[in-house]
Amino acid sequence: MRIVHYVNQFFAGVGGEEAAGHPPEVREGAVGPGRALIAQLGPDFEIVATVLCGDDYAASAPGATEELLALVREAAPDLLVAGPAFTSGRYGLACARLAAACSRAGIPAVVAMHPDNPGLDEAAPAPVIESGKIGREMRASIERLAGAIKTLARGEELREQDGRVGRVPRHNRLADRAAAPRAVELLLARLSGDRERTEVPLPSFGTITPSAPIEDPAQARIALLTESALVPMGNPDRLESARATRWLRYSLEGMDELEQGVYQSVHGGFSTVAANADPHRLLPLDVARELEREGRIGTLHGEYLVTAGNGTQVATARAFGVEWAAELRQAGVQAAILTAT
Amino acid sequence: MLLCNLVSIAIRVGAPRIVPTRGIPFPTGDPELGPEEERRLRRRLLDRALEALGTAVEGPTVFEAAEAS
Numbered sequence: 001m002r003i004v005h006y007v008n009q010f011f012a013g014v015g016g017e018e019a020a021g022h023p024p025e026v027r028e029g030a031v032g033p034g035r036a037l038i039a040q041l042g043p044d045f046e047i048v049a050t051v052l053c054g055d056d057y058a059a060s061a062p063g064a065t066e067e068l069l070a071l072v073r074e075a076a077p078d079l080l081v082a083g084p085a086f087t088s089g090r091y092g093l094a095c096a097r098l099a100a101a102c103s104r105a106g107i108p109a110v111v112a113m114h115p116d117n118p119g120l121d122e123a124a125p126a127p128v129i130e131s132g133k134i135g136r137e138m139r140a141s142i143e144r145l146a147g148a149i150k151t152l153a154r155g156e157e158l159r160e161q162d163g164r165v166g167r168v169p170r171h172n173r174l175a176d177r178a179a180a181p182r183a184v185e186l187l188l189a190r191l192s193g194d195r196e197r198t199e200v201p202l203p204s205f206g207t208i209t210p211s212a213p214i215e216d217p218a219q220a221r222i223a224l225l226t227e228s229a230l231v232p233m234g235n236p237d238r239l240e241s242a243r244a245t246r247w248l249r250y251s252l253e254g255m256d257e258l259e260q261g262v263y264q265s266v267h268g269g270f271s272t273v274a275a276n277a278d279p280h281r282l283l284p285l286d287v288a289r290e291l292e293r294e295g296r297i298g299t300l301h302g303e304y305l306v307t308a309g310n311g312t313q314v315a316t317a318r319a320f321g322v323e324w325a326a327e328l329r330q331a332g333v334q335a336a337i338l339t340a341t
Numbered sequence: 342m343l344l345c346n347l348v349s350i351a352i353r354v355g356a357p358r359i360v361p362t363r364g365i366p367f368p369t370g371d372p373e374l375g376p377e378e379e380r381r382l383r384r385r386l387l388d389r390a391l392e393a394l395g396t397a398v399e400g401p402t403v404f405e406a407a408e409a410s
Contacts (some may be wrong), residue, residue: 274366
């Protein structure tokens with residue numbers, strides 16, 4: 001079986017954060033974790049090429065997934081393997097998006113990442129195999145991934161017992177008992193203190209590790225962000241008013257305030273009358289500029305990022321967060337003020 | 342850091358630094374106030390936001406802005 005393996009700049013040995021902007025590249029044969037993987041897989045498998053890319057580039061450059069897909073195609077593999085990405089957000093998103101694109105293009109694909117990874121829900125239709133949380137768990141993660149690849153090579157579907165996590169395609173099957181007795185049983189379990197048992201697991205918000213405080217706002221570059229769907233009048237880029245699939249950026253260069261009648265909110269989840277009368281009620285540019293003039297904010301970032309936070313899927317919102325963080329970090333922003341409606 | 346009115350949701354999803362605001366449709370304002378007073382409110386919210394950004398937190402933490410003086 002011919003495999004193409006996708007890894008980020010770190011696991012390819014190109015570098016750490018300083019190399020996160022590294023563009024897509026192909027190397028012949030296995031690199032880094034691919035070597036351990038191939039050792040587990042044995043002689044019937046070959047990693048013909050390793051595709052690698054920096055995390056920032058892969059998660060935020062427009063068209064990155066298409067570029068990576070083209071590189072995978074050139075190597076004409078039987079399978080694309082991405083990761084393990086552990087809990088690394090940008091890496092996980094890149095793996096998931098590439099695997100999903102490969103699947104849709106007719107190239108079978110599998111991803112390895114931890115279930116808390118924000119990329120989890122973007123891999124479908126490609127399956128995701130659970131990995132550890134951090135790189136130190138590489139060995140066990142590679143073993144499980146190798147097992148899953150062998151299962152795929154036999155033409156079998158991956159299941160929970162193979163370590164499959166995330167969205168699994170639904171199949172109809174006949175339950176052994178009708179819904180009513182199952183529901184009563186769950187209710188009794190809950191009344192007796194079992195808070196975990198369910199037939200319908202809810203999405204998890206995961207855990208957020210707070211970032212360290214900034215030392216001095218007066219020295220920092222600070223960005224304004226909002227989920228209030230504040231866009232230029234007429235919504236030229238067609239931001240959705242609900243269930244947004246996109247986010248946008250608009251320049252604040254040379255502007256001291258948001259003129260009335262030039263901006264509007266297209267958010268579909270609240271009355272936008274007050275906001276449209278004065279957009280500073282959504283994006284505090286006037287006061288932020290005042291703080292910048294007084295030297296309390298070092299520099300205000302030259303654009304604001306915006307989406308519509310209304311019925312947005314958790315996975316989508318999480319992906320926006322990873323993309324915003326990558327974008328802001330590349331732009332040298334140290335802190336962000338996000339207004340939410 | 343997050344400026345929002347739905348503080349309980351912000352805490353539940355794990356937002357580390359939260360400054361509560363007065364209403365869902367106007368996180369950095371209050372149309373009930375006169376223009377100057379509203380701008381002073383916005384200033385107090387952002388002053389508190391900057392303090393929040395400079396403060397170490399372990400988990401979701403609420404930073405109430407100062408009342409009007």
